[in-house]
Amino acid sequence: MNSSNDSGRIRSLDVIRGIAVMGIFSVNVVAFAMIDSAYFNPSAYGGASGASLFVWVANMLVIDGKMRSLFSMLFGASALLVIEKAEAAGLNGRAVHLRRMAVLLGFGLVHYYLIWFGDILTLYAVSGLVAFLFRRRPSYKLVILGSLFIAANMAFFAMFLAGQYQAELAAHAPHASRHALEVWNDGMGSLEPSASDIARDRALHLGSWTGFAAHNLARWGSVIGNTVIFIPETIGLMLIGMAAYRSGFLTGAWSDVQYRRAVGWGIGVGVVGSGAVAVADLVSGFDPIVLVGALVVVATPLITLQALGYAALIILLSRRGGAWWDRVAAAGRAAFSNYLGTSILASLIFYGWGLGLYGSVERWQAWLLAPLFWLVMLAWSKPWLERYRYGPLEWLWRSLSRGHLQPMRKPSAPRVAREGTA
Template identity: 30%
Template sequence: MSESDTSASSAAPVTRPVEASERVVLLDVLRGFALWGVFVSNSLVWLSGRVLLPKEKAKALAEPLLEQIISGLYVTLVTQKFISIFAFLFGLGFSIQLGRAEARGTSAVPLYRRRLGVLLCIGFAHALLVWTGDILHVYALVGLVLMAFRARSNRTVLFWALGLVTVMPFVVPAAIRYIPILMHGAEAAAAAVEARQANIQALFADSLAALSSESFWTAQMGNARLYLSFFWTEPRQVLWMSLILGRFLFGLLAGRLLLLQDVETHRPLLRRILGWGLLLGLVINGGGYALMRLNAEGTLWDPKGPWTLVLTAIQEPGYIATAAAYVAGFALLFQRERWRRWMSVLSPVGRMALTNYLMQSVVSIWIYNGWGLGLIGKLPMSRALAICCAIFAVQVVFSHLWLARFRFGPVEWMWRSLTYGRAQPLRRAPGEGSAPSVAAS
């Protein structure tokens, strides 16, 4: 969740964390913006317990007009957009790391593998001990596959990126639906689907009961059971990892082309991305949301028919288009001095993205789980949105205060120290300032 960390000594090429002066501030700002969107998505769907609720209760919470408006805006403007930006930045950071290593005559592969290994351990601990929706371990696993593309041509990277985000959303769901029919017959396949859905509903009900418990141990054991029983047995995990790899590859390609490192040169391209991205994203995702609402009421076609697969699959290009528009818009605005001053407020949050991401989970489970404030499954989307925005505002202040005294966030410091096999200097020296707010051009 941070950009590359390589350097060289005067005697021989060695690796060390990137200096503050070497950072591309635009990427930190964009990462902070993406962190906010990811937190909104996590809060409104999973952390607040909405996805675990029975359909009747979830529908009752969503009935007021305000909740319907927020739901529509969430699906159109937030769903999968910010996690796409995060994945894009992960791939872009990998590209920067490779470029710096090549410039200094070192290999980034051993260091990158260690980084991913540490990230994998942090992610597994987060998923099992704190919150089941962890994304870090998935990034670490898919990041190992990303390494296979480090020497591939730009054309090959683009081919695979486009294929993964356009073809896989059709292929995987179709295979999940139709292969059992071909192997066992329609009736047996339908019975298996119904049995799995019943098992998932029972698992969600048990998980909601556990997370609502006043016992911390009961709640966290329920979280671990949900992670082990659902996320690693869900067939669509293959699709999810494929889509993440596709987003990584778009970031890798953008890093090679210096798209965000040299914004001024790519201004015309970024303007086109902004315009077309917004248009395609709003048409595909906004139209798709309206059609799926009508389809859920049975007014268009059979909800179990093949058109549902098509409608769901074409949403992914819409997610990518909207996320690309957000990135392009941020990059263009950041070149204006007034906007840069305002947007740079998010830079410390982005520099401490890993720490802040984990803090969001810890604070949220205290707010929602039964051993804390016990609000899980009780709040409509509007209140969950207000809570997560308040938490994020506090994180902005905390990040500024922390980085005024320390070089890295606490978890970033641990990640770097474990990666390099030695404790990194954490506290700033007297008179040492924080990272300069320089532009990305």
């Protein structure tokens, strides 16, 4: 696979991004279909046996956390690429990056408050501002700094969960006080929703869009909390992505032998670690402390390795190109449109202002929507980009960042004069 194409894009980044954006929806679809606690805890809602349990285990082994980590690393790599291109063109790289992050923050807030609580764009915009400060560090320092940021996030969650463990003991003690119950239910206890919690959640999501938006806006501070707790990890992943780009790993510059070694170690170690996490969750009976601690603390470095292993595997498999990989690359070029587009479509399928399927399907049934969405991404992205320079939301992001409308339609190919005509 060539590392770049005629438009100057690095093809491997587009291909990996295309796989990542498709993989992300396969876990996000559960959060669209049912109460958010079911994302971590399959016993909370949506089925924890049979086909639903199989889907949960499969996602835990293959997808959950891995595609988000890969997407975060690609964001760091792409941000560095944009900055370098801007500076090579004589522009102020700092100003270009700041404008892009400011506009992305606006998109993220709209997405969070008006469409879906699982927005990641706000987190990327804030983390991207911090990651920018380290852009000139050599690759090995970026890896060290990224690892330290990730370790700091793990330490934060470990301390938080230690406190939550004490809260769990107090809440489940004989004659537990009302205060102890409230502390637990406001924390990790929310992963074990009561029937009344589920009923309120269904009423919210099956009601009107105006009521949904008003509810989110009234809880405006929650976006700050949801963003802050994952900033260190996201910065760390972005820095590792910058290093992987600068070293040539993400651009396809490494040899097949090096990529095969990365596949073996990254995916091998990652799958074993994810399998151990799944077993721990099952043995604990999906205890909230174990669920979050195993995934967010213990498995985090293994997930990062597995994501890098996926990147190496995708580069190896796509080296020769082909029609399939052309479509995946197009989905990656339009990843921003595909990410927000899936949120809009999924909300129309599950929420009350659409088909209203929220809370009425099991986990495995909700997951069946993922392959259909993959097909949509692959079907529309390539024909669109054959006619236009950018995906629709990529164009809007670029235009708002630059302060004026960018050219959208590609120039028509010159017509070849017929034989015998002047």
